[in-house]
Amino acid sequence: MWWIPAAAAQTFMPPAATDIAKRVNSIYEFLVISSLISFVIVIVGLVYFIQKYKRKSENDKTAYITHNYTLEFLWSFIPFVLFMVLFAWGAKVYWDMRVSPEDAMEIHVNAKKWDWEFIYKNGRKITSDVDDKGKRIPPTMVVPVNKPVKLIMTSIKLNPNDKRDRAVLHSFFVPAFRTKQDIVPGRYTALYFTPTKVGNFHVFCTEYCGTGHSQMLGMVKVVEDNDFNNWVLGSEGGGPKELSMADKGKQIYATRACIGCHSLDGTPMTGPTWKGLYGSDRQFNDGTSTTADENYLRESILNANAKIVKGFTANQMPSFQGQLTDEDVTNVIEFIKSVK
Amino acid sequence: MAGAGSNYLNHEKGIMSWLTSRDHKRIGLLYFYTVGFFFLLGGIFAMLIRTELFSAGMQFTPELYNRFMTYHGVIMVFFVIIPGIPAILGNIIMPLQIGARDVAFPLVNLMSWYCYIAGAALGVASLFMGETVLWGIFGGADTGWTFYTPYSIKFSAANITAAFAAFVAGFSSILTGVNFVATVHKLRCPGMTMNRIPLFVWALYATAILQVLATPVVGITVALLAMENIFGIGFFDPELGGDPVLFQHFFWFYSHPAVYIMILPAMGVISELITAFSKKTIFGYTAIAYSSLAIAGVSFLVWGHHMYVSSQSEIAGLVFSILTMFVGVPTAIKLFNWLATLYKGSIQMQSPMLYALGFLFIFTIGGVTGIFLATIATDVHFHDTYFVVAHFHYVMVGGTLMAIMGGALYWFPKITGKMFNESIARMSFVFIFVGFNVTFFPQFILGAMGMPRRYADYLPAFESLNRISSLGSYVIGFGFIIALYVFINGWRKGAPAPANPWGAKTLEWTVPSPPPHENFDKIPTVTAGPYEYR
Numbered sequence: 026m027w028w029i030p031a032a033a034a035q036t037f038m039p040p041a042a043t044d045i046a047k048r049v050n051s052i053y054e055f056l057v058i059s060s061l062i063s064f065v066i067v068i069v070g071l072v073y074f075i076q077k078y079k080r081k082s083e084n085d086k087t088a089y090i091t092h093n094y095t096l097e098f099l100w101s102f103i104p105f106v107l108f109m110v111l112f113a114w115g116a117k118v119y120w121d122m123r124v125s126p127e128d129a130m131e132i133h134v135n136a137k138k139w140d141w142e143f144i145y146k147n148g149r150k151i152t153s154d155v156d157d158k159g160k161r162i163p164p165t166m167v168v169p170v171n172k173p174v175k176l177i178m179t180s181i182k183l184n185p186n187d188k189r190d191r192a193v194l195h196s197f198f199v200p201a202f203r204t205k206q207d208i209v210p211g212r213y214t215a216l217y218f219t220p221t222k223v224g225n226f227h228v229f230c231t232e233y234c235g236t237g238h239s240q241m242l243g244m245v246k247v248v249e250d251n252d253f254n255n256w257v258l259g260s261e262g263g264g265p266k267e268l269s270m271a272d273k274g275k276q277i278y279a280t281r282a283c284i285g286c287h288s289l290d291g292t293p294m295t296g297p298t299w300k301g302l303y304g305s306d307r308q309f310n311d312g313t314s315t316t317a318d319e320n321y322l323r324e325s326i327l328n329a330n331a332k333i334v335k336g337f338t339a340n341q342m343p344s345f346q347g348q349l350t351d352e353d354v355t356n357v358i359e360f361i362k363s364v365k
Numbered sequence: 366m367a368g369a370g371s372n373y374l375n376h377e378k379g380i381m382s383w384l385t386s387r388d389h390k391r392i393g394l395l396y397f398y399t400v401g402f403f404f405l406l407g408g409i410f411a412m413l414i415r416t417e418l419f420s421a422g423m424q425f426t427p428e429l430y431n432r433f434m435t436y437h438g439v440i441m442v443f444f445v446i447i448p449g450i451p452a453i454l455g456n457i458i459m460p461l462q463i464g465a466r467d468v469a470f471p472l473v474n475l476m477s478w479y480c481y482i483a484g485a486a487l488g489v490a491s492l493f494m495g496e497t498v499l500w501g502i503f504g505g506a507d508t509g510w511t512f513y514t515p516y517s518i519k520f521s522a523a524n525i526t527a528a529f530a531a532f533v534a535g536f537s538s539i540l541t542g543v544n545f546v547a548t549v550h551k552l553r554c555p556g557m558t559m560n561r562i563p564l565f566v567w568a569l570y571a572t573a574i575l576q577v578l579a580t581p582v583v584g585i586t587v588a589l590l591a592m593e594n595i596f597g598i599g600f601f602d603p604e605l606g607g608d609p610v611l612f613q614h615f616f617w618f619y620s621h622p623a624v625y626i627m628i629l630p631a632m633g634v635i636s637e638l639i640t641a642f643s644k645k646t647i648f649g650y651t652a653i654a655y656s657s658l659a660i661a662g663v664s665f666l667v668w669g670h671h672m673y674v675s676s677q678s679e680i681a682g683l684v685f686s687i688l689t690m691f692v693g694v695p696t697a698i699k700l701f702n703w704l705a706t707l708y709k710g711s712i713q714m715q716s717p718m719l720y721a722l723g724f725l726f727i728f729t730i731g732g733v734t735g736i737f738l739a740t741i742a743t744d745v746h747f748h749d750t751y752f753v754v755a756h757f758h759y760v761m762v763g764g765t766l767m768a769i770m771g772g773a774l775y776w777f778p779k780i781t782g783k784m785f786n787e788s789i790a791r792m793s794f795v796f797i798f799v800g801f802n803v804t805f806f807p808q809f810i811l812g813a814m815g816m817p818r819r820y821a822d823y824l825p826a827f828e829s830l831n832r833i834s835s836l837g838s839y840v841i842g843f844g845f846i847i848a849l850y851v852f853i854n855g856w857r858k859g860a861p862a863p864a865n866p867w868g869a870k871t872l873e874w875t876v877p878s879p880p881p882h883e884n885f886d887k888i889p890t891v892t893a894g895p896y897e898y899r
């Protein structure tokens with residue numbers, strides 16, 4: 026059966042640059058081969074019957090066969106089993122693709138019409154550039170090889186003050202990683218990957234977002250650990266030093282009155298302390314509870330009354346909807362995350 | 366019409382007699398003309414899309430491309446494939462097949478056509494609204510046929526009007542559905558038990574249930590969208606406290622069943638064609654009939670498979686994945702039943718049968734690639750790439766359109782009373798079939814390579830396959846021009862058709878071609894099943 030390895034080798038998929046991508050490939054190859062076999066069975070049967078039972082005369086008598094329970098059982102049951110295997114296999118790989126790895130390096134992704142911004146925790150922001158001929162150079166996210174990465178993504182408006190414009194859906198897709206995730210305005214979505222291959226990989230926007238959708242390209246550049254460290258140092262070298270995201274958040278904390286109600290050392294004031302807040306279990310007055318992740322913090326900042334923390338009262342904290350930009354909110358959240 | 370006797374075509378004369386007709390056959394023909402017109406329009410948009418994608422770089426502008434893509438989708442889905450088989454072939458043939466003089470509510474039937482016309486008019490009007498992008502007059506919606514929020518919230522008269530057009534056309538679909546359910550329940554002739562109705566009728570019945578239950582949801586969704594736009598009430602807009610993903614849930618709650626509104630009737634047509642041209646009783650009547658109902662039922666529970674990466678929860682994704690696998694089983698059952706029907710038949714390769722076999726070939730590919738997408742881990746890669754585009758064209762175009770063509774040729778003698786030119790009809794099949802595969806097979810590979818859909822421009826690496834695909838689309842276009850010629854030429858110059866040119870056994874072939882105004886002089890009494898070839 027020479028064609029089985031041949032079919033498997035010719036998958037047309039881009040190079041697999043993560044372990045998950047290799048596992049997706051295995052499912053894909055299994056699908057290709059089993060589909061080919063089913064297809065061949067159906068078509069060979071079809072062609073054979075057409076030949077064999079060609080009409081000879083207008084008075085041909087045909088067999089009167091209405092059913093055959095054994096056959097019908099078999100051709101329902103075999104596909105069923107095959108489908109269940111595929112479901113379970115796909116579910117396993119999907120699950121591993123979607124759980125947050127331990128100690129992942131976090132990078133923020135802002136999607137806007139029609140460009141990407143990649144922001145590192147140290148404040149370094151990668152945006153697209155333009156070459157001498159006026160051609161767009163897509164932004165490149167640099168990540169170290171073999172280290173888990175978590176992207177925290179949201180969609181922002183070009184101009185936060187434009188009341189008529191809307192942030193829209195986008196989707197972050199890296200074919201070489203076999204993973205994608207929609208980016209939804211008004212919340213954070215996450216995407217995880219652990220690149221195992223050094224190289225440059227395309228990023229596409231795969232959720233239709235309007236005129237510039239197909240131009241919304243980016244790059245992920247996977248480099249050796251050393252090179253990554255040099256790159257990070259390089260960024261901290263020349264030029265005025267960028268504040269880290271958490272430091273920018275701290276400025277907001279100090280200047281936008283949060284400091285009046287939220288402590289950093291564990292003492293409750295008008296509002297709960299921020300010490301150890303991120304990742305902790307929050308109990309609410311109405312008896313429900315949740316884990317304090319990025320989306321919870323975002324909601325608490327923009328719409329404090331949505332959930333009231335146990336022991337505190339509603340209508341104390343002003344709503345910051347429209348007061349803080351999406352970037353401000355993300356920075357404050359990074360600051361809260363840093364208050365351990 | 367000397368000597369031809371009175372039939373539904375010459376029973377009354379004049380354009381008004383058509384526009385006010387309550388005869389199900391005439392209404393079916395009205396649908397045929399209008400749907401045919403929109404098929405042509407949607408096809409032109411398809412050619413424009415493929416022309417833009419013929420080379421890397423821009424041939425037109427992205428603004429124009431996005432409108433081509435939107436109108437191709439909106440027209441083909443809402444104005445061609447959804448009404449296609451039920452409203453044309455179903456309307457004309459279904460009452461004949463169950464021995465009825467008409468549908469249960471003839472006036473409602475006429476009303477449904479006017480809803481269609483109103484929706485269509487709105488759709489065409491929207492082309493001239495919004496920001497103008499061509500020659501100072503053409504604007505139009507640029508949201509894609511899915512109208513996803515928040516993009517579609519950005520106020521544009523064109524976006525809202527196009528969505529509203531789909532909403533109004535939805536009523537035409539609901540009215541047809543209500544009518545068919547009532548007709549199947551109430552107007553079967555004596556002896557025509559539910560186990561004796563032809564499989565085409567079973568398929569239309571299952572479809573009608575979907576039309577009645579699912580279509581209102583899209584109506585409500587569009588209404589909410591309009592309220593959001595006009596009154597600023599937040600449903601889907603995050604800036605007003607709404608949830609954009611909620612829209613996707615609503616949309617697919619309708620549009621996944623809509624996928625089966627498009628394909629189930631096609632499956633019904635195929636059952637008729639395969640039995641008639643192999644002169645053999647259907648294998649597994651009950652299995653095929655009930656698998657239609659099973660598909661219709663489960664199809665309400667799988668909408669989330671369009672949203673695996675939309676930020677719905679992982680658990681939800683897994684549930685939708687396994688439910689989607691369940692839909693695969695009845696689909697496979699149907700395919701094997703049709704194959705088994707050919708076994709020991711007396712097979713004649715007339716052009717309608719060619720289309721039916723073409724359906725089997727293409728639908729098999731469409732079906733197995735559906736499993737690639739139901740499997741959640743691989744779907745994360747394929748979602749919103751050309752793989753999906755290829756898959757649903759294999760199912761919708763390769764499946765439904767093949768069935769429409771096969772069915773239209775099969776019933777052409779009955780509808781018009783004329784025979785068409787068989788060899789030219791075969792030629793149309795060859796062009797459409799080959800062109801189709803050349804167009805859409807490369808798109809599976811493009812999708813595997815990672816090319817996203819709805820791209821006005823692409824990386825140079827994708828160019829050669831796109832070029833093949835574009836060339837294929839012109840071949841399909843040519844095939845349909847031939848098919849159009851077959852229809853026009855057959856109707857004008859065809860030889861008179863006998864009552865039963867194919868030697869088929871269902872009731873419509875017992876009345877003259879074309880049938881008289883009220884179908885049957887005397888309502889028949891049935892004593893056996895629909896496929897009694899012995």
Ligand SMILES: [Cu+2]
Pocket residue numbers: 194195196230231232233234235237238239241
């Ligand atoms: Cu996009």
Ligand SMILES: [Cu+2]
Pocket residue numbers: 620621624667668670671
């Ligand atoms: Cu679906």
